[in-house]
Amino acid sequence: MSVMTQKASDTTGAAAPVVRETARQTRGAPLGAPAVTPTAPIAATIRISVQDINAFYGEKQALFGVNLEVPDNAITAFIGASGCGKSTLLRCLNRMNDTIPGARVEGRILMDGADINAADIDPVQVRTRIGMVFQKPNPFPISIYENIAFGARTHKLAATKAELDDIVERSLRRAALWDEVKDRLGKPGLGLSGGQQQRLVIARALAVSPAVILMDEPCSALDPIATAHIEALLEDLRKHTCIVIVTHSMAQAARVSQITAFFHMGELIESGPTDQIFTMPKVDQTQNYITGRFG
Amino acid sequence: MTTPVAHRPLTAGRRLHIGDTAFRISLFAAGAVVIVVLLSILTIMFVGGKQAFDTFGLGFISGTEWNPVTQIYGALPAITGTLLTAVLALLIAWPIGFGIAFFLTETCPERLRGPLGVAVELLAAVPSIVYGMWGFFVLAPFMAEYVQPWLTATFLWIPPIPDTFYWFTAPPIGVGLITASLVLAIMILPFIAATTRDVLQSTPQLLKDGAYAMGATRWEALTGVVIPAVRGSLFGAVFLGLGRALGETMAVVFVIGNAIRMPDSLMAPSATIASVVANSFPEAEPGTLDLAVLLALGFILFVVSFGVLAIARVLLRQERMS
Ligand SMILES: Nc1ncnc2c1ncn2[C@@H]1O[C@H](COP(=O)(O)OP(=O)(O)OP(=O)(O)O)[C@@H](O)[C@H]1O
Ligand SMILES: [Mg+2]
Numbered sequence: 334m335s336v337m338t339q340k341a342s343d344t345t346g347a348a349a350p351v352v353r354e355t356a357r358q359t360r361g362a363p364l365g366a367p368a369v370t371p372t373a374p375i376a377a378t379i380r381i382s383v384q385d386i387n388a389f390y391g392e393k394q395a396l397f398g399v400n401l402e403v404p405d406n407a408i409t410a411f412i413g414a415s416g417c418g419k420s421t422l423l424r425c426l427n428r429m430n431d432t433i434p435g436a437r438v439e440g441r442i443l444m445d446g447a448d449i450n451a452a453d454i455d456p457v458q459v460r461t462r463i464g465m466v467f468q469k470p471n472p473f474p475i476s477i478y479e480n481i482a483f484g485a486r487t488h489k490l491a492a493t494k495a496e497l498d499d500i501v502e503r504s505l506r507r508a509a510l511w512d513e514v515k516d517r518l519g520k521p522g523l524g525l526s527g528g529q530q531q532r533l534v535i536a537r538a539l540a541v542s543p544a545v546i547l548m549d550e551p552c553s554a555l556d557p558i559a560t561a562h563i564e565a566l567l568e569d570l571r572k573h574t575c576i577v578i579v580t581h582s583m584a585q586a587a588r589v590s591q592i593t594a595f596f597h598m599g600e601l602i603e604s605g606p607t608d609q610i611f612t613m614p615k616v617d618q619t620q621n622y623i624t625g626r627f628g
Numbered sequence: 629m630t631t632p633v634a635h636r637p638l639t640a641g642r643r644l645h646i647g648d649t650a651f652r653i654s655l656f657a658a659g660a661v662v663i664v665v666l667l668s669i670l671t672i673m674f675v676g677g678k679q680a681f682d683t684f685g686l687g688f689i690s691g692t693e694w695n696p697v698t699q700i701y702g703a704l705p706a707i708t709g710t711l712l713t714a715v716l717a718l719l720i721a722w723p724i725g726f727g728i729a730f731f732l733t734e735t736c737p738e739r740l741r742g743p744l745g746v747a748v749e750l751l752a753a754v755p756s757i758v759y760g761m762w763g764f765f766v767l768a769p770f771m772a773e774y775v776q777p778w779l780t781a782t783f784l785w786i787p788p789i790p791d792t793f794y795w796f797t798a799p800p801i802g803v804g805l806i807t808a809s810l811v812l813a814i815m816i817l818p819f820i821a822a823t824t825r826d827v828l829q830s831t832p833q834l835l836k837d838g839a840y841a842m843g844a845t846r847w848e849a850l851t852g853v854v855i856p857a858v859r860g861s862l863f864g865a866v867f868l869g870l871g872r873a874l875g876e877t878m879a880v881v882f883v884i885g886n887a888i889r890m891p892d893s894l895m896a897p898s899a900t901i902a903s904v905v906a907n908s909f910p911e912a913e914p915g916t917l918d919l920a921v922l923l924a925l926g927f928i929l930f931v932v933s934f935g936v937l938a939i940a941r942v943l944l945r946q947e948r949m950s
Pocket of ligand 1: 413
């Protein structure tokens, strides 16, 4: 953990003077009680702090005592075999597990120092600050335009139609989808191909400029060109956003992330700066997974 | 040494699968029975009622006078009563049914969900004659005593259509259009609630999650994502309720007042096609115009209900496919 905090602080050092847009300023405001102040300069760069998390689906435990610090202005990659709990942890971070009957989370998750599971915190507020791209693309059954405008309308980010148009165009451009859909914005989002839908939901998440973005395998259905676009987008977003990405591609984790966390059967085996995890992991299991050796 | 089946070359000629064929024939027979029954009902109604259409022409549908003594029969009062009660019942039952369905699927505590769902379904199991008696002995006096005077006083401001329709201004006699509509509303409520609940439940969780993850509240997720996804099916539920309300007989006979004339207010005693047929059938002699008229009424109701249900089916199926 100490290694990670150090790494986090130098990423922030470089990106600190970024001027934030007004919309983001309100959305990035601390949750709930205004009394929350960062305790130390280092802590201020930790956006999300996961402390002793155990997650359950009914009787089945999916996460075992996970501790992790997610820094701001950096990309954190979750890697690990299928079923090891990556999506589960991701859903814990924005309280999406609330919507699964029987799902239960123990432990604390702090966002900017505030416990997101506290009784007086409204999950809607948490999710307003933390955007999410799901493992399976889930466009709304409305037009492409309305898909992107949904969040902006919900949170009243646009005062005029022109502003809304602008948000829609900008978001679609950033997700490298604009050129493909600009002539059919009124058509249903469900009419797009799988890869286009994936970019559509990325654009939808971006449209509200969340302070944190959680992405569950956002490139799983994308061709190499679209993938390169999205990776460039992530690198750009990182300047003013905290990003967590789940990926099954070691190459992608190595390319885009600054922090990597390796999970195995519900446990966080190892986490730290990506180059260290990939070049000299401390645990053999990590080494084996990364190099494709199992046993 | 024989080659395994999967590796033998394909040969021409189909083998006869006896079991399959027998099964197919019996399935076809079962399906055919339904069609034959349906068509024979339609034919008998039409043939039996033909005399009415021959005598009055289209005037049978548009005529406002119903007089067995002079043998003049116009179906418009009964048609109006049928449509008015059904639509009013729908207006009352739909918002409540939708509310119940939404509560059951979204905000209801887990412990309550089962019992409440069962209670709604039990409502559908109450025999209609029981609703009729309850309507006559309990609801109608209550309406006459409290609700109707209040309605009259409250809605006095609605301008009447002079000499034609006075909305809520009428003597509070209990039985009549609005009481029948209320009873009908209670009867169709479980169908609307159950169908709407099934429709809402069929919305993929992933879709709702997408809305919640955007920081939407339950209400925003419902109106912005869930309802657009299932709009057609929701209308289907409405039409299903309408179809039931149109044909309901026993309960209505008790509370509608059975006056076959054009209603001059929403509280007026009136009649529906079903109630007219039920009331007059015992006295109609075979071969008379009296009977032909009733069969013709039945034919009209059949066609209308069939149309409404067909629309409901189409709407409900549309979403399943997409
Ligand atoms: N809704 C659920 N109900 C019950 N068990 C679940 C549910 N979702 C996940 N699980 C279980 O929790 C464990 C972790 O699942 P999770 O989806 O977090 O894995 P993952 O690491 O994201 O896998 P993948 O790479 O395949 O997406 C698995 O054993 C899975 O079967
Ligand atoms: Mg997953």
